[in-house]
Amino acid sequence: MSDPIRHECGIAVVRLKKPLAYYQDKYGSALYGLERLFGLMAKQRNRGQDGIGIGCCKLDMPPGAPYMFRVRSTKSAEAIGEVLADEMKEFNRIARRVNAERKEMRDETGADYTPFEEDPDAIKREFELAGEINMGHLRYGTSGAFGKGSLHPYIRRSTWPTRSLMVMGNFNLTNSGELNQIMMRRGQHPVFDTDTQTVLEEIGFQLDEAHTDLYHKMRDSGLVPLEEITKHISEQLDVTQIIRKSADLWDGGYTIAGAIGNGDFFIMRDPQGIRPCHMYEDDEVIAFASERVALMTVFEVNEEQINELPAAHVCVIKSSGHMTIAPFTQAQEQHPCSFERIYFSRSNDSVIYRQRKALGEQMVPQLIEAIGNDWEHTVTSFIPNTAETAYHGFLDGLRYTRRLEVKQAIVEMFQSGSFDETKLDDLVLRNWPRSEKIAHKDIKMRTFIAQESGRDQLVSSVYDITYGVVSPNDNLVVIDDSIVRGTTLKKSLLRILARTNPRRIIVCSTAPQIRYPDCYGIDMSELGKFIAFQAAIALLDERGMRHVVKETYEACKEELLKPKAEMTNAVKAIYAPFTDTEISAKVSELVYPQNTQWKGDIHVIFQSIEGLHKALGPDYGDWYFSGDYPTPGGFATVNRAFINFFEGKGGRTYDTLL
Incomplete structure (x- = not known):
């Protein structure tokens, strides 16, 4: 294209099905999910030049331990290798510190020690981007500012995991102003920044409502001990219904992915199928990307093993690993973006190659x-x-x-x-x-x-x-x-x-x-x-x-x-x-x-x-x-x-x- 127009954003998700120890034993790396995420992002680097963002959500973290992390960089997607190198420098810094502490303990007690690099539990605890839900975003912005603060994923934090939320996507909503007015009539104070903020706040509002309803029912029933309420709310949280309510008034083209602090994950696609979303699943991972060939290359699979997320559907993966794909609204006549x-x-997709x-x-x-x-x-x-x-x-x-x-x-x-x-x-x-x-x-x-x-x-x-x-x-x-x-x-x-x-x-x-x-x-x-x-x-x-x-x-x-x-x-x-x-x-x-x-x-x-x-x-x-x-x-x-x-x-x- 001779004229400068901005690309579609790119998304990448790797949701691990096994504990990190499984990947350490089989592949020699507890960072298997992060490595595959960077692979998907590198294969879609054509989709983002404003910057990149990486999100991680860790499952089953003990109370008091952080569980949701984000790294954003205004380096273009062309420099994604540099971002990975920066993160690995941090990993190696942690490894030197932990190994030094363990060697000191060994010298004092005479007991053997496991190097940090081979200890998946320690890696998950110490390194921010070691977790079961790995999310990546390549931004080519079409609205809002273009600084680091506008890079996905966006995060909404709470002391309750079931009210904490991280969102990213490839989308534009045509009616963000109208949606902000609705929030204001509720008494909210939205930030008129981007439609990403609008999406985050709307899903967050519905998440708060669902959480509060469940909390009051369990507390008032007296049947659930207070210290166990968080666990029960997490199990009963109906993410599909939350998405149905959130997207009821949305107008636009979108693929939106999000992680809730309790470990529930969702990804959704607009009713007209305007924005693309492809998925791959095997015994070890469930992965999503904007482009089919990225999944094919990174996971070394053929075209038949990659599926499209249906339009007007949301895929929900509970923290337990149970996955459902269900409609969140009525599908409309399909109009995928011809651009x-x-x-x-990328044109190495066989269908796109023939079409071009x-x-x-x-x-x-x-x-x-x-x-x-x-x-x-x-x-x-x-x-x-x-x-x-x-x-x-x-x-x-x-x-x-x-x-x-x-x-x-x-x-x-x-x-x-x-x-x-x-x-x-x-x-x-x-x-x-x-x-x-x-x-x-x-x-x-x-x-x-x-x-x-x-x-x-x-x-x-x-x-x-x-x-x-x-x-x-x-x-x-x-x-x-x-x-x-x-x-x-x-x-x-x-x-x-x-x-x-x-x-x-x-x-x-x-x-x-x-x-x-x-x-x-x-x-x-x-x-x-x-x-x-x-x-x-x-x-x-x-x-x-x-x-x-x-x-x-x-x-x-x-x-x-x-x-x-x-x-x-x-x-x-x-x-x-x-x-x-x-x-x-x-x-x-x-x-x-x-x-x-x-x-x-x-x-x-x-x-x-x-x-x-x-x-x-x-x-x-x-x-x-x-x-x-x-x-x-x-x-x-x-x-x-x-x-x-x-x-x-x-x-x-x-x-x-x-």
């Missing part, structure tokens, strides 16, 4: 039309590196199309009785697609983490080109995953590609035109920054239709007065007067690089929504392209986004919804 397949998830290749293949008919089938004067490539898989599919489609042409021509030659070997040689050997490596990323850095103000210069420095393979008579075709703002395309990438001096540069986006904001996890919320939106506004101005902008503004305000269930997307009126081709043509004009000596043409081609669904499947979400949102909160978001644009307000739309 997971286009860009966010199919996205590239779907671009072939439009490109053939654009170049007039002149492959002899066309060079194909890709930029950036994340578009490589789609590019391979694109080449497969080109070759297949060309083979069909050759086959048809040969058949016609034989049918007409005019076989000509010279013509056959010309037909077979000429006019085939040419594939070249044009852009090279010669510095290993992730350009999307740079500050936007300096990003264009950074991209220019990171990429270099292959000289001498493109002639002034050639079309240069490059595949891109998607085009959001077009800023980097205009200011950096097209300027770089123009150095090859082609007759024309054709940019093929494997994603359709991004016309509307996302509000379920991706940081794409400001309408005015979308290049497709800018193109539509420019066309309205050119054709004397500026009144449509004012009319749409008024229509958006009217929509926001309606109940959410009755809202529609009034912003569609901005695009209604124009065809997809007209929008693409205007985008081509808007991204033309300035202040270069190159005088060739720019042609931007976008995937069609029909092509998207042919490649991915009919159920995948397309609201950022079509404007058809899967939840009521989406329609509130898009209408508010246009109002903000019209009134000149920046910022994320879902931060302002109340």
